Amino acid sequence: MSGGDWFLREALPEDLPALAAAELALFPDEAWDLDLLREEIFHPWRRYIVAESRADGAILGYAGIMITGDTADLHTIGALREGLGIGRALLQWCEETARAGLGSGAGPGAERMLLEVREDNTRARDLYARAGYEQIARRSGYYRTPAGPVDALVLSKEL
Template identity: 40%
Template sequence: MTGADNPTPELAAALAAMHARAFNDPWPVSAFVALLSLPEARLEVAADGFILTRLAADEAEILTLAVCPAARRRGLGRRLVETAAAALAAEGATRLFLEVAEDNAAARALYAGAGFASVGRRPGYYGRPAGAVDALVLARDLAAPDGMAI
């Protein structure tokens, strides 16, 4: 689904509710309304998760990937990433970026397994009760035949 598909408030509310189950610091419904209204937004939804991306020229970004806790470690996150990557590549994206908290070992393992590699760092990007944590900027080459990171 693209942002131009005119998402409903009910969809935004459902995504916000799923995001709240997946994250300690969830996005509000208004964030999903705003993002989904962008023509460059792309959304892939499954029963227990979703991935929201943004396409700009030949580069794309994963804005968020949410998988409900009960559905984790069953391959859903990887399937959502691969589905989104294929759709974005079909639209002309050659690189896919994302930011992940340095302390999020599960997400880092998922992205490493999906062919992403570190290309940068944003110091203190994620707030935590014990202090800010760096974000790792990861990228994957969508134009390479093997889909490996750049």
């Protein structure tokens, strides 16, 4: 998958500083640090992808999932540039990867995807709704922000 000016590829260790900077830009209230990102991309049950600029190699977005049994969890997804289809492509990659599973005899792929989204993140909520995700739960005050707690909406989609 790719756009005219960007393409998707597996996240690599050398991407960690750019991923940490993107986390801080996209999720300043709950950004993951370098050590947590390192654990994520090296974990055997997780898969991470980045959207890279063809022009300068900059990271334009990223996503990561965890696959356990018949369920996959979307751990993170973010696009640094809007309107290019990066978020949609990242989500599609996550779904396809979850369906395919971990490979190497690890069993079949996931049958559904779960994710949490901040209630006040209308851009992400719109993306998930267009992709067929439905709300199955609410976690009151899950996210802590300087302005106060924000609920998490738990969404699910059959794959």
